[in-house]
Amino acid sequence: MTASSTKTLSLAEVRGLAKSVLVAAGMDAAGSDVIADIVTASERDGPRSHGLRMLPVYAQSFTSGYANGAAAPSVEKIAPGVLRGDADNGYYQIAVAAARDELIALARENGIAAFTCSNCHHLGGLRFDTEPLAEAGLVALAVINSLSMVVPQGGVKPVFGTNPMSFACPREGGEPVVWDQAASMVALMDIRMAAAEGHDLPRPAGLDPEGNASTDPNAILETRSLLPFGEHKGAAIAFMIEVLGAALAGGTLSVDNQERESFGALNIKGGATLIAIDPSRFGNAAFGAYITRICAEIEGNGAARVPGDGRLKKRASAEADGVEVSTELLAQLNQLAQPA
The missing domain is CATH 3.30.1370.60 (Malate/L-lactate/L-sulpholactate dehydrogenase, NADPH binding domain)
Known part of the structure; x- marks a missing residue:
């Protein structure tokens, strides 16, 4: 597998990008602040599958009309x-x-x-x-x-x-x-990340189309049947x-x-x-x-x-050095951040 190129973002840049994507998808100022903070904290502490990679899913929930971007709970x-x-x-x-x-x-x-x-x-x-x-x-x-x-x-x-x-x-x-x-056994977004990065999971985490326990993320995504x-x-x-x-x-x-x-x-x-x-x-x-x-x-x-406690070591590293983000994901998010 060829390693994808990456770019280092500061946590402030992560939050700014998250905020832009959410607002472009239809979220109001208050709600987008809450979710942008959570996306940033996920990139900082892990698991990063719940960080920037989650933004297209957030955006789809608003652009499809499924979720209310101006919710007043x-x-x-x-x-x-x-x-x-x-x-x-x-x-x-x-x-x-x-x-x-x-x-x-x-x-x-x-x-x-x-x-x-x-x-x-x-x-x-x-x-x-x-x-x-x-x-x-x-x-x-x-x-x-x-x-x-x-x-x-x-x-x-x-x-x-x-x-x-x-x-x-x-x-x-x-x-x-x-x-x-x-x-x-494994969170869905971790399975999606493994599929995107082209590697198997460390242990069987779902069923393949034949009903067998599998480490192949693509097979598990096909059945959507997790263990x-x-x-x-x-x-x-x-x-x-x-x-x-x-x-x-x-x-x-x-x-x-x-x-x-x-x-x-x-x-x-x-x-x-x-x-x-x-x-x-x-x-x-x-x-x-x-x-x-x-x-x-x-x-x-x-x-x-x-x-x-593993999050604390990750937190210190991310606050000091930022986080590495794939340029492919950044291109997707920058496109989503453009006003409609």
Whole structure:
């Protein structure tokens, strides 16, 4: 395979390009700021499959009319510790940003609080929804369901979405512990990146047209049938997220694809739940010391690392040196950034 040429962009240049693409696709100023920040943070921290490479998918959701580029989400308090949102057919990240301050206040008042949201789209890392809560001293758990493409263990057709989840908690004297992951063996955009870059996946992650587990990204993209991580255990997690996401919030089930198919979209109007916990209200004054001890038992333990901490090294490198972007992708994005 011939290596593609690249160009180094600063994070400020990444954000400017992302903002231009989103505005050209029909997003308003406020919403494009939120998504441009997430794209930039993905390029900075990884996985970069959720960064600039996601922009054409964002743009398609607006230019096709599937998503609302000028969404004005609503947030309603429906119980002492429960907020319910309607994202106005826009992106979930915009709705959760609107709910964040009230969610934090409710968690501190009650010890625990939750935000559910329907009528929302989501593309990108969920950790950008949990990390701000951990920075505020809270423990956070987020889930959202997505377009069906994960086959239940032993099944032959997709039932679940990649159904991501994220967890975050504060860490004394350091950055919060933050991780997110899909319920699939590999995220869809990582498969698309492998296909674009011309290499196989490191492990079987989906089914080929003959129904066999495969490492060939093109074969998996043809079937759109991904494998859950951990076999039946990952499928159980995907089921849980379908309940906590779509069912609890009233979002579209992953298998209900009819509307998105007419727009050619790569996501559905799923459901999301974000839970915030104030550890200071749970009776263990040594909570922070527990987190320090857990992390200390992992660090220096062979090649182990605290979940999510790989992003911190990537962050420092990207902030200092920028990120390498393929010139082919840049040409595509610069074209998308042109006013209609």
